[in-house]
Amino acid sequence: MICRSLYASLAHSKIMIAVRECLLGGFAIAVVAVAAPASIATASCPKYLGSDIAVQSVSVGSGNFSVDRNWYGPGFHIGGVYYSKGFYVHAPSVASFPLNGAFSQFTGCVGQDDGDGDCGNGSRIRVYGDGRLLWERDIGNGPAVCPPHLNIAGVQTLVFEADPKGDKTCDEVEWVNALVF
Numbered sequence: 001m002i003c004r005s006l007y008a009s010l011a012h013s014k015i016m017i018a019v020r021e022c023l024l025g026g027f028a029i030a031v032v033a034v035a036a037p038a039s040i041a042t043a044s045c046p047k048y049l050g051s052d053i054a055v056q057s058v059s060v061g062s063g064n065f066s067v068d069r070n071w072y073g074p075g076f077h078i079g080g081v082y083y084s085k086g087f088y089v090h091a092p093s094v095a096s097f098p099l100n101g102a103f104s105q106f107t108g109c110v111g112q113d114d115g116d117g118d119c120g121n122g123s124r125i126r127v128y129g130d131g132r133l134l135w136e137r138d139i140g141n142g143p144a145v146c147p148p149h150l151n152i153a154g155v156q157t158l159v160f161e162a163d164p165k166g167d168k169t170c171d172e173v174e175w176v177n178a179l180v181f
Contacts, residue, residue, distance in 0.1 A: 046181035049097050049108075049158070050087035053180070056098045056157065061164070061171070062090040070113050076174040078111030079143030083176035088113070091123045091162035091171035099180060104153040108178035110137075111144035115172065123171045124163045129155035138165065144176060152180065 047053050050067035058065040066088040070076050076083045086108075089095060110125050122140030126133060127150060135147045152158060158180070162173040 046179045047103075048085050049175070049178040049180065051085060053097050053099070055087070056096045058089070058095045059093060060089050061092040065089055065093075065095060070115065070174055071172060072113075072115045076111075076176050077114040078109070078174055078176065079141075080114065081144065083109075083144075083174070086174055086176035086178055088172065088174050089160075089162055091164045091173055093160075093162045093173065095160045097158045097160075097180075099152065099155050099158050101154045101156055103155070103180040104151065106134075106150040106152050106158065106178070106180050107146075108175055109144035109146040110139060110173060110175050112139055112141055113172035113174055114141075121165045123173050124165055125173065126161040126163075128159040128161070130157060131159075139173070 049055075055065060055067075063071055068074065068085055068087075070088040071090075074084075076086050076088065087095065106127070112122060122138055125135075125137050125139055125145075127135040127147070129150075129152050134150045134152070137145055137147070139145050160175060162171065164171045
């Protein structure tokens with residue numbers, strides 16, 4: 001990932017604009033901050049949870065917490081689509097990532113692994129920021145579910161929970177392209 005910062009002040013104004021532009025996987029992503037010069041923080045490049053930001057604490061129902069691989073091998077397969085970046089858990093699970101208030105948005109997708117074919121009746125997924133529920137959804141076999149961009153401004157710890165919806169035989173949950181910026 002290659003990043004650069006640009007700063008500009010508006011004429012006759014006490015406002016500064018900071019743009020942090022990053023090249024990520026062939027795509028340019030810009031993070032913009034507007035504030036008074038004294039309070040502006042350097043905007044962060046997008047970072048992958050698991051790969052760039054290590055898990056702080058984790059509990060997994062079965063198997064291990066894995067980064068950029070699932071139970072079966074490298075990468076992830078959800079709804080017939082391959083993803084190379086993300087993290088894997090088996091429900092019930094809780095994974096916490098330290099953000100220290102450095103990011104404002106989360107984006108990513110979550111799904112049930114294709115590896116075992118029909119994986120029971122799915123999982124309930126939750127995302128918390130400092131104990132506050134930000135997003136909740138039931139998932140099962142099929143395509144990945146992508147939440148909208150979640151506002152995580154000021155969040156110190158981002159937590160991902162997965163609970164089985166009954167049958168615990170293969171509640172293999174994969175968070176893919178999980179980025180904070």
